[in-house]
Amino acid sequence: xxxxxxxxxxxxxxxxxxxxxxxxxxxxxxxxxxxxxxxxxxxxxxxxxxxxxxxxxxxxxxxxxxxxxxxxxxxxxxxxxxxxxxxxxxxxxxxxxxxxxxxxxxxxxxxxxxxxxxxxxxxxxxxxxxxxxxxxxxxxxxxxxxxxxxxxxxxxxxxxxxxxxxxxxxxxxxxxxxxxxxxxxxxxxxxxxxxxxxxxxxxxxxxxxxxxxxxxxxxxxxxxxxxxxxxxxxxxxxxxxxxxxxxxxxxxxxxxxxxxxxxxxxxxxxxxxxxxxxxxxxxxxxxxxxxxxxxxxxxxxxxxxxxxxxxxxxxxxxxxxxxxxxxxxxxxxxxxxxx
Amino acid sequence: xxxxxxxxxxxxxxxxxxxxxxxxxxxxxxxxxxxxxxxxxxxxxxxxxxxxxxxxxxxxxxxxxxxxxxxxxxxxxxxxxxxxxxxxxxxxxxxxxxxxxxxxxxxxxxxxxxxxxxxxxxxxxxxxxxxxxxxxxxxxxxxxxxxxxxxxxxxxxxxxxxxxxxxxxxxxxxxxxxxxxxxxxxxxxxxxxxxxxxxxxxxxxxxxxxxxxxxxxxxxxxxxxxxxxxxxxxxxxxxxxxxxxxxxxxxxxxxxxxxxxxxxxxxxxxxxxxxxxxxxxxxxxxxxxxxxxxxxxxxxxxxxxxxxxxxxxxxxxxxxxxxxxxxxxxxxxxxxxxx
DNA sequence: CTGTTAGCGCCTTCAC
DNA sequence: GTGAAGGCGCTAACAG
Numbered sequence: 001x002x003x004x005x006x007x008x009x010x011x012x013x014x015x016x017x018x019x020x021x022x023x024x025x026x027x028x029x030x031x032x033x034x035x036x037x038x039x040x041x042x043x044x045x046x047x048x049x050x051x052x053x054x055x056x057x058x059x060x061x062x063x064x065x066x067x068x069x070x071x072x073x074x075x076x077x078x079x080x081x082x083x084x085x086x087x088x089x090x091x092x093x094x095x096x097x098x099x100x101x102x103x104x105x106x107x108x109x110x111x112x113x114x115x116x117x118x119x120x121x122x123x124x125x126x127x128x129x130x131x132x133x134x135x136x137x138x139x140x141x142x143x144x145x146x147x148x149x150x151x152x153x154x155x156x157x158x159x160x161x162x163x164x165x166x167x168x169x170x171x172x173x174x175x176x177x178x179x180x181x182x183x184x185x186x187x188x189x190x191x192x193x194x195x196x197x198x199x200x201x202x203x204x205x206x207x208x209x210x211x212x213x214x215x216x217x218x219x220x221x222x223x224x225x226x227x228x229x230x231x232x233x234x235x236x237x238x239x240x241x242x243x244x245x246x247x248x249x250x251x252x253x254x255x256x257x258x259x260x261x262x263x264x265x266x267x268x269x270x271x272x273x274x275x276x277x278x279x280x281x282x283x284x285x286x287x288x289x290x291x292x293x294x295x296x297x298x299x300x301x302x303x304x305x306x307x308x309x310x311x312x313x314x315x316x317x318x319x320x321x322x323x324x325x326x327x328x329x330x331x332x333x334x335x336x337x338x339x
Numbered sequence: 340x341x342x343x344x345x346x347x348x349x350x351x352x353x354x355x356x357x358x359x360x361x362x363x364x365x366x367x368x369x370x371x372x373x374x375x376x377x378x379x380x381x382x383x384x385x386x387x388x389x390x391x392x393x394x395x396x397x398x399x400x401x402x403x404x405x406x407x408x409x410x411x412x413x414x415x416x417x418x419x420x421x422x423x424x425x426x427x428x429x430x431x432x433x434x435x436x437x438x439x440x441x442x443x444x445x446x447x448x449x450x451x452x453x454x455x456x457x458x459x460x461x462x463x464x465x466x467x468x469x470x471x472x473x474x475x476x477x478x479x480x481x482x483x484x485x486x487x488x489x490x491x492x493x494x495x496x497x498x499x500x501x502x503x504x505x506x507x508x509x510x511x512x513x514x515x516x517x518x519x520x521x522x523x524x525x526x527x528x529x530x531x532x533x534x535x536x537x538x539x540x541x542x543x544x545x546x547x548x549x550x551x552x553x554x555x556x557x558x559x560x561x562x563x564x565x566x567x568x569x570x571x572x573x574x575x576x577x578x579x580x581x582x583x584x585x586x587x588x589x590x591x592x593x594x595x596x597x598x599x600x601x602x603x604x605x606x607x608x609x610x611x612x613x614x615x616x617x618x619x620x621x622x623x624x625x626x627x628x629x630x631x632x633x634x635x636x637x638x639x640x641x642x643x644x645x646x647x648x649x650x651x652x653x654x655x656x657x658x659x660x661x662x663x664x665x666x667x668x669x670x671x672x673x674x675x676x677x678x
Numbered sequence: 679c680t681g682t683t684a685g686c687g688c689c690t691t692c693a694c
Numbered sequence: 695g696t697g698a699a700g701g702c703g704c705t706a707a708c709a710g
Contacts, residue, residue, distance in 0.1 A: 013703060024681045029705060037679060054485070059462040060402045061703030064686050069399060071442070071463065079428040082421075089418040092445055101463065103410070103442050106431055123398040124410065124440065146393060229621055260625030282568055286599030288627030352687060363697045368689055376695060400687035403702050 012053040021049040032057055071101045072309060073121030074129040075114060077195075079106040081227060082253060082281050083298060084131055087153065090302025091129060098310060100126075111135045111197055115143050122147050127309045129153060134197040149312040151305045155199045157321050164308035166301050166322045170200050170278075171207030173294040173326035177248060177276055178211045178220075180292070180328055185336045186246040186274065187218055192225035192235050192258065194250035201250060204278070219244075225254055232257025236265065245274060245337035252277035252284045252293055259287065259333070270335035280329055289332035296326050351392040360388040371396055410440045411648060412460030413468040414453060416534075418445040420566060421592060421620050422637060423470055426492065429641025430468060437649060439465075450474045450536055454482050461486050466648045468492060473536040488651040490644045494538045496660050503647035505640050505661045509539050509617075510546030512633040512665035516587060516615055517550045517559075519631070519667055524675045525585040525613065526557055531564035531574050531597065533589035540589060543617070558583075564593055571596025575604065584613060584676035591616035591623045591632055598626065598672070609674035619668055628671035635665050 014032075018025045023046060030038050031046040038046075049055075063069045072095055076084040092102045103125055105117045111134035122128050127149035133140055137158060144150055144161045152158070157165040181189060191208055194201035205222070212220050223238045225231045232254035239247060239258075249255035255277030259269055269275050269289055277284060277293040284291040304322050311318045353371075357364045362385060369377050370385040377385075388394075402408045411434055415423040431441045442464055444456045450473035461467050466488035472479055476497060483489055483502045491497070496504040520528060530547055533540035544561070551559050562577045564570045571593035578586060578597075588594035594616030598608055608614050608628055616623060616632040623630040643661050650657045 014705095015703080025704075026682080026706085027680060030680085033705085039679065042680090056458065056462060058403075058703050060399060060408060061686090062705075063399045064397075064403050064688090065703080065705045067686070069463075079431055080425070082424075085421075085424045086419070088443075089445070092418055092443060093447075096445065101442050101444065101460065103440050104427075104431060105440065106428070106435065108432075119395060121440065123395060124408075229625055233625070256622065256625050259627070260629070263627055283595065283622065286568055286572070286595050288598070288602055290599070353689095354687080364688080365690080365697060366695090369696090372689085378695060381695085397687050400702090401689080403704090404687080404689045406702070 011058075012050075012055040014055075014057065017046065017050050017053055017055050020053065021046045069124060069126050070099055071103055071125040072127045072129065073103040073105065073118075073125040074131060075105045075107055075117050075121060075133070076131045077107050077109050077134055077198075078227075079104065082283075083251065083279055083296075086281070086298035087131055087302045087305075090299040091306055092302075094303045094306035095309075098306075107134070109134065109195065109197075111139075115139060118143050118147055127151075127313060129305050129309065130155075132198065132200065134195070149309060151308045151312075153301060153305055162318075162320060164312075164318045164320055164322065166304045166308070167324070168200070168296050168301075169323050169325045170203035171210065173278065173296075174204050174207030174248070175211055176326070176328045177278070177294055178208070180330060181246045181248075181274065181276065181334065182215070182218065184246075184274070184334060187337075188244045189218065189220045189246045189248060190239060190242055190244035191220060191222045191248045192232065192239075192250055192254055193222050194225065194227045194254070196224070198227070204250070225250060227251060227254060229253055229257035229260070232259075233261045236261040240265075246334070247273060247275050249275065249277050252279045252281045252287075252291060255291055255293070255333075256283065256287050259291075263288075269333050271338065274334045274337070276334050278326075280326075284329075285331070287333070292331045292334035293329055294326035295329055297324055300324065350397075351389075351394040353394075353396065356385065356389050356392055356394050359392060360385045408463060408465050409438055410442055410464040411466045411468065412442040412444065412457075412464040413470060414444045414446055414456050414460060414472070415470045416446050416448050416473055416537075417566075418443065421622075422590065422618055422635075425620070425637035426470060426641045426644075429638040430645055431641075433642045433645035434648075437645075446473070448473065448534065448536070450478075454478060457482050457486055466490075466652060468644050468648065469494075471537060471539065473534070488648060490647045490651075492640060492644055501657075501659060503651075503657045503659055503661065505643045505647070506663070507539070507635050507640075508662050508664045509542035510549065512617065512635075513543050513546030513587070514550055515665070515667045516617070516633055517547070519669060520585045520587075520613065520615065520673065521554070521557065523585075523613070523673060526676075527583045528557065528559045528585045528587060529578060529581055529583035530559060530561045530587045531571065531578075531589055531593055532561050533564065533566045533593070535563070537566070543589070564589055566590060566593060568592055568596035568599070571598075572600045575600040579604075585673070586612060586614050588614065588616050591618045591620045591626075591630060594630055594632070594672075595622065595626055598630075602627075608672050610677065613673045613676070615673050617665075619665075623668075624670070626672070631670045631673035632668055633665035634668055636663055639663065 114135045130152045132154035144163045151164045153166045280293045280295040453474045469491045471493035483500045490503045619632045619634040
């Protein structure tokens with residue numbers, strides 16, 4: 001193999017500082033950790049020597065000794081997805097506030113890769129955030145049991161495991177969206193579904209099914225789509241001959257991609273077709289036309305996740321189920337059907 | 340109802356496996372690292388015991404022993420910025436391909452916070468990626484010297500330091516954009532500038548200044564703006580009485596925010612006003628109207644950064660200056676001025 | 679207050 | 695082919 005030679009940065013060790021300063025390693029350690037019981041003069045001297053030697057304590061050694069890494073891991077199905085990016089953003093900020101760093105892993109939408117990634121990332125961190133895991137419930141329960149401190153986002157609490165869950169009531173969101181559309185007069189709707197392995201997609205479909213059962217006069221079709229801009233863009237082919245007057249996209253991104261295509265083919269929104277999204281990403285408001293959607297507080301979700309993680313790390317009681325209820329934001333992309 | 344099981348945190352150590360398997364720690368270590376010199380039967384047995392004990396080697400201990408963490412750090416000015424998210428995404432994927440994990444730090448646009456974050460993250464990683472650092476050149480040189488293996492994105496190579504730099508020729512990009520607009524007939528332009536500490540913003544302004552010098556008949560105004568959707572949205576107030584026929588936004592996000600406002604106030608793009616962005620983010624194509632912009636290959640930049648990092652970690656020669664030249668993507672948001 | 683003594687969990691020369 | 699011993703750099707008991 002090629003020789004993996006690492007260029008080690010010439011760093012002074014605690015022993016060097018101790019020797020030069022004429023004290024013991026323990027004292028240096030105390031000074032570096034601001035333990036007050038050290039003679040101020042000696043402390044100052046040690047600090048000066050450390051500075052002069054360009055000494056930086058090894059966090060690896062510190063972690064090994066303390067048994068704590070001050071790092072948490074986060075596994076997402078797709079780092080390119082704005083939804084997960086926003087959660088990462090808020091989680092990262094919250095964790096940083098308590099002195100923790102975040103390690104990210106991208107499962108690339110592979111349910112099979114997840115367990116390995118989770119365990120792997122756990123080896124370098126104190127706790128793990130599983131964001132919208134794609135793996136099945138049994139596998140998930142198994143992984144959660146093995147991984148220790150963790151929190152799951154976008155998935156219901158798993159039976160038999162106490163891991164806290166941060167989720168969104170997607171079914172209720174879909175219901176609110178449907179109420180809005182039906183109130184507008186729509187009777188034939190179409191849902192562009194998301195990734196088949198996504199629990200939040202299933203939740204949306206459950207909401208859909210329930211609604212249909214309660215409103216026999218409605219017709220709601222489903223077309224497999226995806227979660228990206230291009231998925232939405234390509235959906236037009238399947239939608240155009242369907243005859244629905246309103247389209248519910250899996251999320252805002254899909255809705256925007258879809259509307260991009262509609263614009264090209266000359267379909268007016270909402271004049272010819274109503275389009276709604278889900279998530280209320282920052283961009284939704286600036287879409288053309290501004291997108292009707294359901295708010296999902298990604299910022300709060302990241303914070304909530306961190307809170308549950310921190311409580312576990314500190315041995316405090318946790319909340320097993322935190323659920324956010326999305327709210328309707330009616331904007332211009334939805335209107336009464338024509339005729 | 341649901342049976343909540345307390346998640347066990349007890350981890351088996353290498354000694355446990357050794358004892359149970361009736362071998363030495365050295366042998367377990369060899370087996371875990373797939374060193375061939377172990378008797379296959381013993382190896383299988385050790386593996387079985389490890390599996391049964393749910394043994395997972397401690398990466399912290401491993402790192403300390405090996406002197407390598409197999410982790411790299413990335414510092415960005417703002418994790419909410421799609422540009423940096425895309426770079427993080429591609430960097431993460433590339434690094435993962437070689438078995439490295441990525442630690443992220445968000446400097447929250449604070450130049451002062453950067454040096455500390457960089458050094459801090461370096462204590463837990465083998466190398467660091469500084470993405471669009473806001474700190475001044477002197478400070479940057481100092482930090483790079485102290486940090487060891489690193490690469491800088493979106494900034495010219497720093498004098499006196501050999502750290503590789505991955506950048507974009509923003510000045511050339513602006514020139515191309517201006518050529519396009521002037522070719523369309525525009526004579527009075529307006530630039531919505533980005534964060535003042537951003538080197539890429541300065542590069543754009545340099546390109547602007549150079550162009551103006553070469554085209555005395557043109558008028559190009561600059562309005563301080565920012566880098567977010569809202570910054571673009573709010574810019575209309577300052578723009579509306581300026582009289583420019585074309586607006587160059589700092590980036591696509593600003594352009595989209597700006598166009599969102601234009602839509603509200605009834606200004607037609609490109610009929611009443613031409614708007615162009617920069618970066619060609621995925622969304623640009625789906626904007627309404629589709630945005631004329633300059634491509635910036637964020638995906639390639641992340642990969643290029645990883646390549647330079649890996650070369651440093653392996654002691655191979657590196658390339659000090661990698662620069663990508665953006666290309667014009669003329670879409671519908673730009674057209675000849677009216678009259 | 680400060681130094682000494684043990685590890686934290688793993689890897690890696692050496693001998694056998 | 696395998697085991698024993700030492701060390702990676704730091705912190706945490708204990709003494710003194």
